[in-house]
Amino acid sequence: METIAIVGGGAGGLELATRLGDSLGKSGRARIVLVDRYPTHFWKPLLHTVAAGKLDPQVHQVEYAAQAADHGFQFICGEVLRVDRDSRTLDIGSWRGDDGAELLPPRSLQYDKLVLSCGAVTNFFNIPGAEQHSLTLDNVQDAEFFRKRFLASCMQASSRRAAVNIVIVGGGATGIELAGELCHTVRTLARYNVHTLDPARDVRISIIERGDRLLPQLNKRLSGRAARYLRRLGIEVCTDTTVARVEADAVVDSAGVRHPSDITVWAAGVEAPAICSTLGLAQNRIRQIVVTPELRAEADPSVFAIGDCASYVCPDNGAVPPRAQAAHQQAVYLADVLVRRAGVKVPAFRYRDYGSVVSLGPFAAMGVLIGGANKREMLVGGLAARLLYRLMYQKHVMALHGFMRMAAQSVAHWIRGKITPPVKLH
Ligand SMILES: Cc1cc2nc3c(=O)[nH]c(=O)nc-3n(C[C@H](O)[C@H](O)[C@H](O)COP(=O)(O)OP(=O)(O)OC[C@H]3O[C@@H](n4cnc5c(N)ncnc54)[C@H](O)[C@@H]3O)c2cc1C
Structure with a gap:
């Protein structure tokens, strides 16, 4: 059975692992393995609210191990230190607890296909x-x-x-x-x-x-x-x-x-993590791996890259920006490509920019929506923008857990918001 290894369980990687696990993993058509350096997933666009104390990250984290068990993929906790493309092997570092004690030793993983979804770091x-x-x-x-x-x-x-x-x-x-x-x-x-x-x-x-x-x-x-x-x-x-x-x-x-x-x-910009430079693949000036319209690395058809660590310039839309929206679209696209039988022709990836919304505190959000054939831009503000902003996260939760759990979680978070202080104090 072929092994598809996914490095990085962020906005793109976890959604991809969930989709592939549900389709290929559960039916035994492929072994899907997700590797992340942390045991839990947190949706990065909410990080500023954690920094400001508005959101308790523990409440919104997803346990990779539980997600893996529910969706037919395996999870390995540890940092990928090296990728050997010749032997198709990942070297995974040991995993240490908060006190520095080694909980898991260094490991290696053989893959047939590799998806890099390891995000970006501060530049x-x-x-x-x-x-x-x-x-x-x-x-x-x-x-x-x-x-x-x-x-x-x-x-x-x-x-x-x-x-x-x-x-x-x-x-x-x-x-x-x-x-x-x-x-x-x-x-x-x-x-x-x-x-x-x-x-x-x-x-x-x-x-x-x-x-x-x-x-x-x-x-x-x-x-x-x-x-x-x-x-x-x-x-x-x-x-x-x-x-x-x-x-x-x-x-x-x-x-x-x-x-x-x-x-x-x-917060002035991002670049792909250093691991992307160890594969000997074509990169752009911020170290992102240059991919083809099928999101494959140019020099190695067994390696794919999505999200912030990938560089793809759409012929009609320009460079795909490092955004959660793009990581999501690429995860959906790649899940579709990877479930197809070998030899079946796949359409090129096409990024669709639906606009952006920014939240400037609990009472203000504003954004721009892009729609129509001529890509008309419409500014939104007030309640509509605040709802759209929340919807972005709900969409991500729904992609991971389905509608019912997303709805139940939203209600639980709403109640929690009413009975706990609006700012985390200690
Ligand atoms: C504060 C903030 C606000 C943002 N706001 C928005 C927004 O409003 N809208 C929007 O569209 N985008 C926003 N973004 C950008 C968005 O978060 C990213 O574009 C998106 O998360 C990219 O998804 P990804 O899957 O490529 O990577 P990530 O979500 O960053 O996930 C990468 C994963 O890879 C893992 N990883 C990395 N290296 C290794 C390794 N060597 N071994 C194992 N695991 C590894 C990491 O632990 C992480 O889990 C924001 C980003 C930040 C930081």
Whole structure:
């Protein structure tokens, strides 16, 4: 029986493993094996809400082992350290518990087909001090680390009667969503007397963006709306500002201006993880693996790549962006390709951009919907945008668990939201 190994159980990889397990795994037509460095899955677009304390990650995590048992695939916990394409073998590192003790030894896995869905990591663009002095939002651990640092900074500043400066580098969706959520968090913490800072005066949040507007990839009017909303919240928005270096207590821009910073968050871009460079396959300048219209690596038809670690330029739509929406569409496409018998011709992958929605706190969301043959763009805001934003996550949950469980979980989360504090405190 052929083995299809999937490296990375994120937005794309877990959905693919679930679909292939349900179709090929359960019927015994193939052995589907998912490998991830963590034992649980968390949908990355929600990480900024974990960082702001709005969402408890444990409540929204999916246990890979349970998902595997329910959907006919195997799960191996461990980091893939090396891929040997000649012998079609993955080297998987040991898995250690929180105390550093080895729980599982290093292992290897032979595959017939390999799907890389290992996502992306923060790109520091070699800016001096950026990696050393900035926090990132690459995974749940990063987001929890930020949350605790933010809480501690507010409490310490409160007892010193000082201000807290947060600088977010990058005015894309991640940066502005985090800024919006933090404004709400700091007010809630003040209401709970966790600190005695004046949220408007003592907590200074700045966004530094190199481009001439926020959300540079999206509609210009949406950028304007988002900037106006954030400024109304008291957030400083610095566009046309390039970071020259990051220091322990400041971000210095190319004009020499120092932006004091107690916590610097780097959200200025992504690149594929280092593992992608070890396969000897064609890559683009941010290390993504270049794939064909069938999402195969150009030099090796047994290797596929989807999501943030893949580079595919659609002839009609341009480069597929690193978004959950794209990872989902590629997972659906590849599941369809891999269940087909060998030799059956498959259509090329085609990315459809339905638009984007950003959430700027519990009471504000805005976005742009794209539809029709001429790709007309329509701005949405208010309740409609908030519902659409929630729908993105519900769609992901539905792809993993089906409608009934998604509906039951939504009700459970709604009730939980009513009976627990709106911000996770400790
Ligand atoms: C804060 C934030 C907000 C975002 N907001 C949005 C949004 O609003 N809308 C949107 O469309 N997109 C958003 N994105 C982008 C979106 O999250 C990604 O595009 C999407 O998750 C990519 O899916 P993926 O499957 O390629 O990778 P991921 O979801 O990143 O999953 C990669 C998986 O691979 C695993 N892995 C990596 N390396 C290894 C290895 N060597 N061995 C084993 N396992 C490995 C990781 O543990 C992880 O589980 C956001 C991202 C962030 C960080």
